[in-house]
Amino acid sequence: MSRKKIIHSIIAILVCGFLFWIASVSHASDGPYLEVKFVYDGDTILLSNGEKVRYLGIDSPEIDHEGGKSDPLAWEARRANLEILKKHRVRLEFDIEKKDHYGRLLAHVFMDDGRLVSEVMMLKGYAHVLRIKPNVKYWDRLLAAQRKTMKERVGIWGLKVKEEPAGYIGNVSSYVFHRKDCRFGKQTSVKNSKLFKKRNDAFFEGFSPCRRCKP
Incomplete structure (x- = not known):
């Protein structure tokens, strides 16, 4: 191989490596750091650029902002979110x-x-x-x-909840669990039932409660 071809090969390798590095960095950080303008609850915030962001991967207790x-x-979760974000800027991944169908950005923050x-919200329970x-x-x-926090009985995991004597049915496709008399639970196929x-x-296996029957 001639010296010229060797140089071209080295340049090509370096360019490919640089492009790969750029791609990995852009994936890890999909935007600049921004200020948090408002905290709605334990899993939703408003950024300084006007975007409403829903945290991916978690669900915190719901606040009824209409006074219900x-x-x-729920309010403790909002305060915890406020405290966590205090004096910090955030970036979205x-x-x-x-x-989502509400028009909110879905991101890992x-x-x-x-x-x-x-x-952090999970570890605080x-x-x-x-x-x-x-x-x-x-x-x-x-x-x-979550499993760590469940064992420590922190936050929501320390609440006393009345269990259903009949147990619960989980859908391994949606990762949602239901009361056995829930119409959505009854629609779960045998193949997808747990x-x-x-x-x-159910929580320990990563299932979330149905928002209709609220098991």
């Missing part, structure tokens, strides 16, 4: 789908100290995992955090 009944520890906000395909990049990491005796058995 909020879920237990997108997964596969970038928006990282603070300027490198921490994943949803994971103010959220449970929410697996919605195809945005499942950090699901295993978040589930590990039975649980207790709520925490």
Whole structure:
């Protein structure tokens, strides 16, 4: 091989390496660091650029902003989110789908100290995992955090909940679990069904409660 061809080959390798590095960096950080303008609850924020962002991978207790009944520890979850984000800017890392049907951005939100906000919320016991395909990049990491917090009975895991004597039915396709008398649970095929005796058995496996029957 001539010297000229060797030089061209080296340049090509360097260019490819540089392009690969650029691609990896852009995937890890899909935008600049931004200020948080407002915190709605434990899993939704408003950024300084006007974008409303829903954290991927978790679900925190719901706040009824219309003055109705909020879920237990909902306001505590909002305060925890506020405290976590205090004095921090954030960046967004997108997964596969970038928006939900409400028009909110769906993102993994990282603070300027490198921490994943949803994971911190999980470790404080103010959220449970929410697996919605195809945005499942950090699901295993978040589930590990949830299992740790469940064992410590922190936050929502310390609440006393009345169990259903009949147990629960989980859908391994949607990763949602239901009361056995829930019409959505009854529609689950035998192939996709998984039975649980207790709520925490379902949570430990990464299932989320049905929003209709609220098991």
